[in-house]
Amino acid sequence: MRIGELSRDSGVTIPTIKYYLREGLLPPGAPAGRNQASYDQSHLERLRLIRALRDVGGLSVTAAKEVLDALDEPELSAHELMGRAHQAVLRDRGSDALGPEDHEWTRARADAAAEIAQLGWRVDPDAPALDQLADVILTLRRVNRPDLLNLLPQYAAATLGLANQEVRLAAADREPAAVMTTVVTGTILGEALLATVRLLAQEHVSATLAEERGEGCEGDGASGSDAASGSDGETP
């Protein structure tokens, strides 16, 4: 198919498709006459995956490219690919305001490792997720809410149960390519699914408690269909 048809079928604009081609997120089409290229089903599927990683996974273009590059390395094991997906997700989250040069952070990093060790989890000591956990621990301390960390064991128990399902879902796939997309979607889209379901669970519990407390609760709380949208500034 031509780029116009690819754009129609994927819902991605032609300038964006050309941008993905330039950045190497999307492999080039087959030459079809001067200034023309022909694309196939694989391009359409790749475009849908890119949009999934960007729109729902919230990945930056750089992070999305990392994941796609890993997908294209046939020698990677499912475990290694998951590691790459984790790296990509965490890359976007790395905070410059926090970091190893800060001795408070170093303490939080040690506490993060200790918390996970206490769970008996098999995690690489250099896992970037431990750095992220240190960021969260340090941040909760800085906003004087270290008590939220008391929920860590419950979070751990809940996510361990889910991880068993998620990882085995991938392992269940026969065909290697299917394993890979399952790992990527399970890691990145699964996080979006979990985060969204969590908000709904919170609304349910909060609405129930609000009624118990006799608070007015005509859905003006956790509902928000009336919220005005705003444009975003950026930090200089």
Place this chain on the structure above:
Amino acid sequence: MRIGELSRDSGVTIPTIKYYLREGLLPPGAPAGRNQASYDQSHLERLRLIRALRDVGGLSVTAAKEVLDALDEPELSAHELMGRAHQAVLRDRGSDALGPEDHEWTRARADAAAEIAQLGWRVDPDAPALDQLADVILTLRRVNRPDLLNLLPQYAAATLGLANQEVRLAAADREPAAVMTTVVTGTILGEALLATVRLLAQEHVSATLAEERGEGCEGDGASGSDAASGSDGETP
């Protein structure tokens, strides 16, 4: 204290502090001579909360301002404030590629509502989280991984258990201001904590399975300390 001291104590640069003052995320200091203002502990605490929402919560400046504005509305109930926090989080996630004009999305939105109704959860029919759930459902269908939705009941059970702890943690606070920051941190930082612990749980399960399968697993998988950083492009 002067702005220089506020910058030192908070770790936020002076230009960024001035930007937050301009954008109204940080209330002005007390006048102290020409072109001078004096700041106090409340400014320091607000700055730390802003950084927490931005760095770890991943909120845009617009979304962070929404949350902070809600924090400053004393008449809001905890339930309403949580709703505002949810709106802010979801605002950043709204995808333009997906949306009500798309009839596939409309179907996904109906399925999302049906899934939650089946759980018996008390959720406002207009809750933005249902729109987000529709985005995730539609996206999983587009990348041909609707099977991930089979995990929805497990995700729901896990998050309901956590939400009971999270929401009651806030309800346990006596002082209103404490309730509010607990709601905000519990909603937004709790999501970061959960997402991070989930990655660690996945690494643990994946490493264990990889060993069972006899795959090499010297931490080159889910570890990623060796990953090179890359700069990010943006979609035109």
